Amino acid sequence: MNRNLILAVVVSQGLFAFSQLQAEAPTTRTAQKVRQPASADWPSWRGPNGDGHASPDQKAPVKWDEKTNIAWKKAIPGKGHGSPIVVGEHVYLATSVDEKETRSLLCLNRKTGEIEWETVVHQGHAVLPRNKKGTQASSTPACDGERLFINFLNDDAMYTSALSLEGEILWQRKISDYVVHQGFGSSPVIHEQLVIVVADNKSGGAIAGLNRETGEVVWKRDRPETPNYPSPVIMETSGKVQLIMIGCDLVTSLDPLTGKENWEIEGATTECVTSTVTNGDLIYTTGGYPKNHVAAVRTDGSGKTEWENGVRVYVPSLLIKDGYLYGVTDAGVAMCWNAATGKEVWKGRLGGTFSSSPVLVGNLIYVSNEASESFIFEASPDEFTLVSKNNLENVCFSTPAICGGQIFIRVAQQTGEARQEYVYCIAETPSQSDN
Structure with a gap:
């Protein structure tokens, strides 16, 4: 197997289940206020519910190019494969500048794309990805x-x-030592008073629940000495809220507030990337090393x-809707399965190599390949x-944020060794870009 296909490990990872944030914290704990996401927000990796679904009332453009439906286009410093998030009037995303050894967070004005601030979170002591398609900024805020x-x-x-x-x-809180195998791209997930993070790696990593206000470690569990790339996933399934991790040859369920193990089974592959979804009783694990698989686990x-x-649905995460599971293979084939039985319903070729994950908007699925061709089916x-195909003639590894009738997508122009990244705001009523 070509191990370089693990590349998009570093692409867009992370998961955030805001639906769980709406539950009241137990009376024995001190609840911290969490802003409830508006339908016009995309507050984390895979959106307001952490499952790749835009809010139910959302619509988005189905056609665009460099001259059509572009509200703004903004050049940003450095490079990264982390996805943008959108909260209120701002867009946030991570970036890194290799020459300066900086890893930073950017804040852009949602209306204009102007950079309002850039904060260097780390400088020096860079940890470079080993995969040629990796970056130092592949986590989503x-x-x-x-x-x-x-x-x-x-x-x-x-x-x-x-x-x-x-x-x-x-x-800032150190979670664990980290030995790079391919790269890193796992993203934080928020649940009640905690932010939950994972650092699976060859040296033996950890998964931890941190107090959002102070960074204090509320709970922490050691993980196997195995390279692995998913973000923690929090979902309500089988009648309870569970924190699910796949990979390291395991499928693991924990109590997200305490870290206590609910159950753990052998079943996933060694190295996984995707963020799993649920139909309420099953979760779907996908992997690509040492074997390809899609599996439904109770x-x-x-x-x-x-x-x-x-x-082989190794890098792009899956979607589930009305009892059917939708996926895009790394090699560019859209597929639909019966979620309960696994029976293949249909498949259709899109074309290209995919690292970005699909997003569901109403009854339409949006997904981009590495050549920045965006398909809507x-x-x-x-x-x-297939409803439409759109091309920004760039490079794309990041998953878009789709909210408030707008699509925010991160792409790069690559000319030889020269690379310039941009964030686009795609909307039905474009304004003249100042770039």
């Missing part, structure tokens, strides 16, 4: 309405940092695998129906 959280590698370790909405560093603690196939079990 998460926002609780008062603070921003971001993961970076620094000085052979993984650190989580909290920043104010004005860009002030509030606290979350009631029984450890039963309901079905499995050998399709219907989320319907009836047949594969």
Whole structure:
């Protein structure tokens, strides 16, 4: 197997389940206020519910190019594969400048794209990815309405940092030492009073729940000495809130507030990338090393695998809607399965290599390949129906944020060794870009 296909490990990882934030904290704990996401927000990796779904009332453009439906285009410093998030009037994303050995967080004005602030979170002591498609800024931030959280590698370790909405560093916490195998791209997830992070790696990493306000370690668990790349996923499944991790040859369920193990089974591959989704009773693990697989695992603690196939959906995460599972293979084939049985319903070729994950907007699925060709097709079990194909003629590894009738997408122009990254705001009523 070509191990370089692990490349987009560093691409967009992270998960954030805001639906769980709406639950009241237990009376024995001190609850911290969490800003409830507006439908016009995209506050973390994979959106307001951490499952790749835009808010139900959302619509987005289906056609664009460099001259059509571009509200603004902004050049940004450095490079990264982390996805943008959108909260209120601002867009936030991570970036790194290799020459200066900086890892930073950027804040852009949502209306104009102007950079309002840039905070260097780490400088020096760079930890370079070994995969040629990796970057030092492949984690996606998460926002609780008062603070921003971001993961970076620094000085052979993984650190989580909290920043104010004005860009002030509030606290930093070392999670574990980190030995790079391919790269790093796991993102923070917020749950009640905690921000939960993971640093799986060859030296034996950790998963931890940190107090959002202080950075204090509330709980921490050691992880296997295995390279692995997913973000923690929090979901309600089988009647309880569970923190799910795949990879390291395991499928693991923890109590997100305490870190206590609910159940753990062998079943995933060694190295995974994607953020899993649920139909309420099953979760779907996908992997690409040492074998390709898509598998449905019961979350009631029984450890039963309901079905499995050998399709390579290694990097792009899956979507689930109305009992059907939708995916895009790394090699550019859109697929639909019956989520309960695993029966293949249809497949259709898109073309190209995919590292970005699909996003569901209403009944449409949006996904981009590494050549920045964006495909829109219907989320319907009836047949594969391609609605449109759009091209920004750049390079794209990042997953878009889609909210408030707008698409925010990170791309790069690559000319030889020269690279310039941009954030685009795509909207039906474009304004003249000042770039």
